[in-house]
Amino acid sequence: MTTPPPPAPRTTAPAVSALHVYPVKSLHGISPGEAVVEPWGLAGDRRWMLVDVRTQKAVTQRENARLALLAAEPVGGDGLLVRAPGRETLTVAVPPPGPLETVGLFANKFEVLPVGGAADRWFGEFLDAPVRLVYMDDPAVRRQVDPQYARPGETVSLADGFPLLITTTASLAALNSLIAQGDRPQEGPLPMNRFRPNVVIDGTEPWAEDKWRRVRIGGIEFRAPKPCGRCVITTTDQATGERGKEPLRTLARHRKSGSQLVFGQNLIPEHSGTLRVGDPFLVVE
Numbered sequence: 474m475t476t477p478p479p480p481a482p483r484t485t486a487p488a489v490s491a492l493h494v495y496p497v498k499s500l501h502g503i504s505p506g507e508a509v510v511e512p513w514g515l516a517g518d519r520r521w522m523l524v525d526v527r528t529q530k531a532v533t534q535r536e537n538a539r540l541a542l543l544a545a546e547p548v549g550g551d552g553l554l555v556r557a558p559g560r561e562t563l564t565v566a567v568p569p570p571g572p573l574e575t576v577g578l579f580a581n582k583f584e585v586l587p588v589g590g591a592a593d594r595w596f597g598e599f600l601d602a603p604v605r606l607v608y609m610d611d612p613a614v615r616r617q618v619d620p621q622y623a624r625p626g627e628t629v630s631l632a633d634g635f636p637l638l639i640t641t642t643a644s645l646a647a648l649n650s651l652i653a654q655g656d657r658p659q660e661g662p663l664p665m666n667r668f669r670p671n672v673v674i675d676g677t678e679p680w681a682e683d684k685w686r687r688v689r690i691g692g693i694e695f696r697a698p699k700p701c702g703r704c705v706i707t708t709t710d711q712a713t714g715e716r717g718k719e720p721l722r723t724l725a726r727h728r729k730s731g732s733q734l735v736f737g738q739n740l741i742p743e744h745s746g747t748l749r750v751g752d753p754f755l756v757v758e
Contacts, residue, residue, distance in 0.1 A: 487676035487754035489690060490642060495669065496553055497521040497606075498631045499533040501544035501711065507749040508671075510693055510742050513612040513628045514636040515671055517547050520612070521565075522578070522585070522631045523596055526603035530577040531631075534706045537600055541714040555595075563595045568608055576607060578631065583616040585609050618741065622698035627741060635739035638701055639682065640670040647679035648736065652723045660719040666711045667720065668703070668736055674754050681756075682738040691752035695740040702733030 495502035498519045509516040523532040523540075534540045548554040553565040565588060573584035585607040592606040609615055609631055618627045619634060629636050645665055652661035665673060672690065685697040703724060708716045724734035 485676045487674055489672060489748060489750050489752045489754060490675040491665075491670075491673040492748060492750060493669070493671055493673075494518045495545070496547055497543075497545040497555065498523070498531065499540045499706070500555070501541075503546050507747055510637075510746050510748055511612075512636070512742060512745065514630045514632055515748075517551075518671065519631040520551075520609050521545070521553060522576075522607055522609075523600075523604045524576045524607055526605055528577070529575065531579075532600075532602070532604050534709055535704060537602060538709050538714040538716060539600055541709050541711050543599070557599050560595070560599060563592060565592045565606065568610075570610070573610075574607070578616075579633070581616060585615070622739075623741065635698065636742060637671040637695065637740040638669070638737055639672040639674060639688075639695075639697075639740050640665060640668050640737040641674045641677045641679075641682055643675075643677050643679045644682065644736065648720055648723065648728075651727055652719050655719075655723050655726070657718055657722060660717045663707075663720055664711075667707045667709070668701075669706070670737060672740070672748065676754070683735075685738055685756055685758075687756075687758035688740070689755045689757050691746065691748055693746040693748065694743040694757060696743065697738045697740055699739055700730060700733070700735035701737040701739050703736050707736070 491504055492508045493502055493504050494508055494515050494517050496517055524530060525532050542558055544556045546554050551567045555563040568586045568588050571586065574587050575582055576585055588606040588608060596604050596606055612628055612630045616629055618629050649662035652658060683700060688695050688697060707720050708718060721734055724736060728735050
């Protein structure tokens with residue numbers, strides 16, 4: 474990977490600048506001032522997902538960029554409220570216990586609760602595709618973290634692979650500088666929402682996260698098992714659903730690690746607790 478120019482001296486101690494929770498995988502989420510850390514991720518993060526009726530596989534912005542136009546937020550305890558341009562708001566309750574169905578996300582297969590009824594029709598009409606809404610009822614047992622990186626018994630919700638994703642504002646600024654120097658500067662600067670992090674940190678050096686192995690945020694320690702490989706979702710304008718070439722074009726030139734284009738770090742929590750905007754950030758290892 475290309476080494477960026479030496480960074481300007483830090484003027485503030487590293488700290489949390491934003492938290493993000495995405496109730497439905499690949500939809501817009503919320504940005505609370507605090508969030509509870511559970512073993513499988515932030516409370517309420519990616520517990521719902523759309524699946525293709527024909528294949529029983531996850532439907533994300535990779536397959537349908539129109540998901541970027543939808544916004545979801547929690548309501549009524551564990552319920553869900555979804556907004557879409559030009560449509561009535563959808564409210565969904567957590568489905569009661571019942572028969573589970575097996576769905577696929579990448580190479581993983583696991584069981585979820587189908588929602589059915591009006592929710593399936595609402596999403597299907599908006600996306601013009603045969604989809605179903607499903608819910609992960611018990612993330613403590615449903616899906617394991619990749620054993621290559623996890624300890625026995627560590628689980629994850631419906632995130633791509635790990636409980637949390639962390640990014641830094643310094644690395645985004647460095648990436649945007651590289652985009653500005655490339656052959657498609659008109660596509661930058663990119664906002665952080667292209668990368669869909671759970672935790673954003675201010676006050677680090679650019680690309681410092683590449684070397685993190687263990688970090689402490691507030692009073693909670695996390696392992697950082699591997700950098701996050703990026704996909705076509707990062708090229709999708711989260712306000713319009715339109716795709717471009719960046720940042721993958723620039724990541725391929727400057728941020729390639731093996732077969733992956735990387736930005737940010739995956740995290741696995743060592744224990745539960747609460748994260749808050751403003752919490753101090755420390756590299757332990």
